[in-house]
Amino acid sequence: MNFTLPSQVRVLERGWLSSNNILFLEGERATLIDSGYVSHASQTVALVRQALDGRRLERIINTHSHSDHIGGNAALQREFACSITVPAGIAETIQAWDEEALLLTASGQRCDPFRHDATHLPGDEFELGGLVWRALHAPGHDMDALVFYCESRRILISGDALWRDGFGIQFAELMGKAAGLAATRTTLEAIGRLAVDIVIPGHGAAFAEFDDAMQRAMQRLAAFEADPLRMARNALKACFTFNLLELRRMRRDQLAEHLCGTAFLADINTRYLKLAPDDLAEWLVSELVRAGVAELRDGDIISTQTA
Amino acid sequence: MKPEQASVASPCINVCQMDAATGLCQGCLRTLAEIAAWSGIDDAEKCRILAAVEQRRAVHASVADPPGNCRA
Numbered sequence: 001m002n003f004t005l006p007s008q009v010r011v012l013e014r015g016w017l018s019s020n021n022i023l024f025l026e027g028e029r030a031t032l033i034d035s036g037y038v039s040h041a042s043q044t045v046a047l048v049r050q051a052l053d054g055r056r057l058e059r060i061i062n063t064h065s066h067s068d069h070i071g072g073n074a075a076l077q078r079e080f081a082c083s084i085t086v087p088a089g090i091a092e093t094i095q096a097w098d099e100e101a102l103l104l105t106a107s108g109q110r111c112d113p114f115r116h117d118a119t120h121l122p123g124d125e126f127e128l129g130g131l132v133w134r135a136l137h138a139p140g141h142d143m144d145a146l147v148f149y150c151e152s153r154r155i156l157i158s159g160d161a162l163w164r165d166g167f168g169i170q171f172a173e174l175m176g177k178a179a180g181l182a183a184t185r186t187t188l189e190a191i192g193r194l195a196v197d198i199v200i201p202g203h204g205a206a207f208a209e210f211d212d213a214m215q216r217a218m219q220r221l222a223a224f225e226a227d228p229l230r231m232a233r234n235a236l237k238a239c240f241t242f243n244l245l246e247l248r249r250m251r252r253d254q255l256a257e258h259l260c261g262t263a264f265l266a267d268i269n270t271r272y273l274k275l276a277p278d279d280l281a282e283w284l285v286s287e288l289v290r291a292g293v294a295e296l297r298d299g300d301i302i303s304t305q306t307a
Numbered sequence: 308m309k310p311e312q313a314s315v316a317s318p319c320i321n322v323c324q325m326d327a328a329t330g331l332c333q334g335c336l337r338t339l340a341e342i343a344a345w346s347g348i349d350d351a352e353k354c355r356i357l358a359a360v361e362q363r364r365a366v367h368a369s370v371a372d373p374p375g376n377c378r379a
């Protein structure tokens with residue numbers, strides 16, 4: 001580690017099914033950014049309590065409304081009676097708990113419903129751990145997503161808009177709902193103009209190699225712009241890998257049915273890959289096995305990233 | 308082509324459920340304190356935790372090997 005975060009900022013680094021949880025200690029109180037996936041919620045509550053060390057969790061703030069970032073909201077709110085602040089753009093959808101619009105149904109994911117208490121608009125300034133942060137609109141992976149920037153300490157909380165190696169699935173673009181890829185370009189260019197020493201991403205360790213991460217993200221974006229089929233294949237693999245992380249295993253002979261029955265995956269196939277269900281399943285399995293994310297055993301597809 | 312890992316990789320395997328009897332995560336066999344502290348400790352300390360995890364694994368032999376880049 002060639003950087004040091006301010007001591008009041010604690011990153012609870014999780015895996016890929018759950019986003020990282022970033023805890024800001026504020027005297028007797030604390031604020032948490034993002035809460036992980038619902039199936040990990042009880043560990044999230046326990047981890048947060050451990051890190052709180054007797055402090056009171058007062059607020060949860062979400063970077064965006066994907067299941068792996070808001071899945072612990074309900075459990076944490078039950079446990080700590082904290083308030084929840086979500087990006088303004090998604091507030092109505094959360095209020096209505098529209099599982100279709102929240103991409104839960106479409107991507108085969110789950111989430112406990114919760115009620116939000118407040119919203120953040122792009123440009124909003126607020127205090128976290130005694131530091132001033134600004135919410136910046138970061139559409140692309142999620143069209144309503146925000147990233148949080150602390151100018152005085154040059155720290156960026158990037159959600160799924162920028163990782164050490166890439167960024168999150170281009171949902172809106174792939175579903176034909178918005179010009180998400182163009183938005184990602186605008187977002188990355190805006191992020192690239194910030195002065196950043198430390199990035200705390202939604203997944204993976206915090207890092208100081210901002211320029212290299214930006215370069216990688218721009219290269220990935222250019223590759224997707226040049227070859228939408230590549231973007232589609234990547235998304236299909238990433239979304240199914242997420243499903244498999246939760247399920248841990250799936251019968252190989254049920255894969256085609258899963259792919260047809262999961263709207264986002266079926267949609268990508270219809271729009272981009274255009275394969276027969278069995279051929280799609282065959283292609284996906286061979287790709288995942290080749291990448292080492294899954295293996296075939298006794299007729300099951302097994303995630304190699306879980307026990 | 309992956310970027311260089313500046314640090315020891317987390318042993319998290321996305322199971323992320325605590326075992327009430329052992330006080331360890333059922334996936335990566337770390338304690339709550341070890342998981343919570345992970346991002347803020349240096350590589351030597353991370354390797355120490357991974358070594359402890361290996362020892363625990365010998366006891367809880369039913370759990371598969373997690374990924375890790377420390378051979379302690």
Ligand SMILES: [Zn+2]
Pocket residue numbers: 064066069141142160168
């Ligand atoms: Zn996301």
